[in-house]
Amino acid sequence: MSDVIYQAQPPLEFIPPALNPLFLRFVHLFLPSWMRWKTAIADVEADKVEILVDLYRQFQDGKIRFMLAFRHPKVDDPFCLGYLLSQLVPKVARYQGTILESPIHAHFIYDRGIPLWAGSHVGWIASNLGGTPIQRGKADWTGLRSARELFVNGKFPMAAAPEGATNGLSEFISPLEPGIAQLSFWCAEDLQKAQRSEQVLIVPVGIKYSYVEAPWEAIATLLSELEADSGLPVQGNNPSFESLYPRLLNVAEHLMSLMEKFYTRFYHQKLPDIKIVEGQDRNEALAARLQAMLNIILQVPEQYFDLHPIGNLTDRCRRVEQAGWNYIFREEFKDVKKLSAVEKGLGDRIAEEANLRMWHMRLVESFVAVTGKYIQEKPTAERFAETTLLLWDMVTRIKGSNPFKRPQLGKQKARITIGEPISVSERYPVYKATRQGARQSVTELTKDLQQAMEKM
Incomplete structure (x- = not known):
């Protein structure tokens, strides 16, 4: 834990996303070796990767915007997702004969408090990988505007953990926070205002860990x-x-x-x-x-x-x-x-x-x-x-x-499951009709996402 929190400080500064293509390429290149060296993860497997391949094809064709809503049982989850996008999605795309532009990546939302306990270098890494921070316990309008802008205009899809934090349990999902649903409706709203035709989707992503040998x-x-x-x-x-x-x-x-x-x-x-x-x-x-x-x-x-x-x-x-x-x-x-x-x-x-x-x-x-x-x-x-x-x-x-x-x-393997996309655009007419409809739409979308993740 950083000593900075034992002393009064100026307000937390927003760390703007500053995607660095060279750094991203470096991370994708060395991620498999780094995971074997620094984590207990010996292997990452994934089910229904073809769903992601098709979604990235549509995204790159300008037909959709989507959010990867991933389970967050432990701190190793971002590495597994990085492996999924940089290694497994391109591999399945090549096997299918689907042409995708490289790199395959996602902007992501992370907790602004992480660099306080993990070190300021983590904030630099997240920024240069196109991540945007949010302060969880308040209406962080600067963070929300940044996430909203990336969702609508970012070079890549978005990724976030709707549970808000790790819970340490692979087979138990904490109650989801409504932020992912709200951001998705805002994305649909911004696209409509800009007279753009992209559809907005949320893609549930399950992550489950098991030991190679029972420890x-x-x-x-x-x-x-x-x-x-x-x-x-x-x-x-x-x-x-x-x-x-x-x-x-x-x-x-x-x-x-x-x-x-x-x-x-x-x-x-x-x-x-x-x-x-x-x-x-x-x-x-x-x-x-x-x-x-x-x-x-x-x-x-x-x-x-x-x-x-x-x-x-x-x-x-x-x-x-x-x-x-x-x-x-x-x-x-x-x-x-x-x-x-x-x-x-x-x-x-x-x-x-x-x-x-x-x-x-x-x-x-x-x-x-x-x-x-x-x-x-x-x-x-x-x-x-x-x-x-x-x-x-x-x-x-x-x-x-x-x-x-x-x-x-002991050594572990991670299994990632890609769920069926949930259309936000289909729900948008009810969301925009009334304030009550907007609140109800966010609640129902969050509930449906929770159920989808629990099924996985």
Whole structure:
């Protein structure tokens, strides 16, 4: 995490997209080698790539504009999408005899906060690849105008994750945010105003990860680490689901108890009365306690920033994040030389306090998609590993270490599925008819996109 967020700063500057064709060519050339070297991804496979080939042909012929709405379970997703577009789409096009202009690429929308924790160089890379940033927790009109302009006039199609953030789970989709649907209707509106005939589409893209070999031994080792860090006796390293699952539940229940005591004692939060019925399934009891705990954790920064707990956990996290940015990135710090040493010091204290309060929100952010039944419904090594890694994220944050340096439990392969395009243009007449029709159209399109992604 960058030290910049411990000090008051000028407002976050917009990073304009500045596509660099030479840099894009370099990235496409070295992406396969880089993925093998730097990630756990050993292979990327894709289904229904011919749909994308046809869409790019129509896009290059000036017949359509489209948005790739992709699943976002983990931080490796952009690399997989880059591989899909730069390697697999051209390969299938050649096989079909379809002529496409090179390069095959997509402009994309990314969170403006990423360069803060990943480094400013990431902002440079994103800009030179034609990406445009957005601040998630507010009406970022500069970011929205840039995304809207690229959607209508960009050299390439658009790509964005409608979930808004990673959730760590390959087989569970978080509730989609309405921004993708709204941008798509704006694109249809702008095309009509310009008297252009292109049709607007949204293309659902599924991404699912699986291990080349089930990493039970690595999971057992990681569980031993979590047991030691949590103060539990380290159990034997028998690498089987039957022996590991009770250990995972023990770690989760123990961490839950520690966090409940921590927040009730030191932050004066009150836990709701959760009645545990004798003989109740441990997963159900754990899920109920988790939801209650996430709520009281989030109340800590909400109370500090004077925010009302409105909406689901994801909505609340976004508002806390933006409130924190507002305390750290401040208009009066545009010219630090005009500030006295005391004013600068007070600003730094507020920034440091805001960052500490946002830490609580980050704990919640990691668990917004956890239901307690994810492994129970489908006891695979993949689901077990994903849940264990989420617990590792939590423990690592509590220890004050870097949660972005996740351990790799084994080599993985990614499977990408291209869904059937959803026509936005067909829905546009209802959208433009009335304000109520516009709101309803955005809601229905978001719902249909969610269903389409869940089917994949």
